[in-house]
Amino acid sequence: DGGITQSPKYLFRKEGQNVTLSCEQNLNHDAMYWYRQDPGQGLRLIYYSQIVNDFQKGDIAEGYSVSREKKESFPLTVTSAQKNPTAFYLCASSSGTDTYSGNTIYFGEGSWLTVV
Amino acid sequence: ELKVEQNPLFLSMQEGKNYTIYCNYSTTSDRLYWYRQDPGKSLESLFVLLSNGAVKQEGRLMASLDTKARLSTLHITAAVHDLSATYFCAAEAVTNAGKSTFGDGTTLTVKP
Numbered sequence: 001d002g003g004i005t006q007s008p009k010y011l012f013r014k015e016g017q018n019v020t021l022s023c024e025q026n027l028n029h030d031a032m033y034w035y036r037q038d039p040g041q042g043l044r045l046i047y048y049s050q051i052v053n054d055f056q057k058g059d060i061a062e063g064y065s066v067s068r069e070k071k072e073s074f075p076l077t078v079t080s081a082q083k084n085p086t087a088f089y090l091c092a093s094s095s096g097t098d099t100y101s102g103n104t105i106y107f108g109e110g111s112w113l114t115v116v
Numbered sequence: 117e118l119k120v121e122q123n124p125l126f127l128s129m130q131e132g133k134n135y136t137i138y139c140n141y142s143t144t145s146d147r148l149y150w151y152r153q154d155p156g157k158s159l160e161s162l163f164v165l166l167s168n169g170a171v172k173q174e175g176r177l178m179a180s181l182d183t184k185a186r187l188s189t190l191h192i193t194a195a196v197h198d199l200s201a202t203y204f205c206a207a208e209a210v211t212n213a214g215k216s217t218f219g220d221g222t223t224l225t226v227k228p
Contacts, residue, residue, distance in 0.1 A: 031214055042204065042220035043159075050214055090158060096214055102147045102166050103214055105206075107158040 002027045004108035006091050011113050013078070013085065021076045021111045023091035032074035033092040033105065036060060043090065049074055050096070078113060086115050118143045118209040122219035129195050130227055137190040137222045139205035147208040148181050148188045149216060152201045159204065163190075195226045 004025045013019045025032065031050045035043040045058030049068040063082025068074055074093075078085045091108040119142040129135050139148070147166055151159040163172040165181035165188060172179050176199065178191045188205055202223045206216040 035218075040223075043218040045215070045217075048215060094214070102149070102164045103208060103216060104149060104161050104164050105151075105159075105216060106161070109158050 004091055004093055004106060006089075006108035006111050009109065009111060011111060012116050013113060015115060016080045018077055018079050019113065021078070021089055021091070021113070023074045023076065023108060025072050025074075025091075025093045025106075025108075027093055027095070027106060028071070029093035029095050029106070030071070031094045031096055031103075032068065033094075034058075034064070034066065034074070034076045035090040035092065037088045037090060037110075039088075046076065046089075084115075085113055088112055118145065118207060118212070118217045120205060120207050120217050120219040122203075122205055122222050124222060125220060126223050126225075128225045128227060129192075131196055132194050134194065135192050137192075137203055137205075137224075139188040139190070139207075139219055141186050141188075141207040141217075143186075144183075144210045145186070145207040146181075146183050146210065148179075149206045150179050150188075150190055151204045151206065153204065153221070154201050162203075190222075192224070195224075197226050197228065200224055200226045 007022045033048040034046040047066040049055035065077045089111045092105045094105045121140045150162040153159045163179040168183040170181045176193045202221045204221045206218045
């Protein structure tokens with residue numbers, strides 16, 4: 001089945017540690033995204049990539065890093081510089097704009113990160 | 117910078133009633149998306165609106181787009197409990213195609 005796979009689903013991080021969230025898609029989409037969602041709030045864009053080996057900062061990139069070495073993979077590292085990382089992280093992808101579906105974004109199941 | 121505002125943010129309604137969720141955006145955009153999120157789950161796409169006057173319907177939900185007013189609406193007809201969820205709209209600026217900005221979401225609770 002085509003889709004977006006995020007792992008792990010639940011992750012606990014000690015203060016001062018870096019952690020990496022995995023995101024893989026087999027939809028052959030060019031664009032990939034990372035969003036952060038805090039409880040009861042909307043989505044905020046962390047980073048996005050519209051093509052392999054290129055990515056741009058979103059609205060809240062500080063304390064995060066990404067790479068896009070392969071089309072299907074877009075891992076997110078939450079560094080120790082991110083002061084309040086406890087949140088729900090959503091990876092997403094899209095085919096880019098087209099006539100019929102625009103830029104519909106398809107989401108993974110999400111990863112819950114908790115700082116302990 | 118594109119800003120997207122939804123209202124209301126919280127909506128409690130009785131089964132069988134009708135209601136409308138509003139989504140306003142701040143800059144020129146002709147691409148508007150609606151998504152649904154169940155508690156603790158991911159988002160799924162509901163509607164894609166790609167031109168002024170576009171109207172899409174699926175079951176008890178109908179979405180429309182007025183690009184001149186910079187407004188999209190999500191109308192709920194004869195609500196049922198299964199529609200309880202959080203609904204997000206997202207818009208793309210014409211100058212930044214491919215990057216959607218999301219509203220804060222409307223949490224809908226349908227009560228018997």
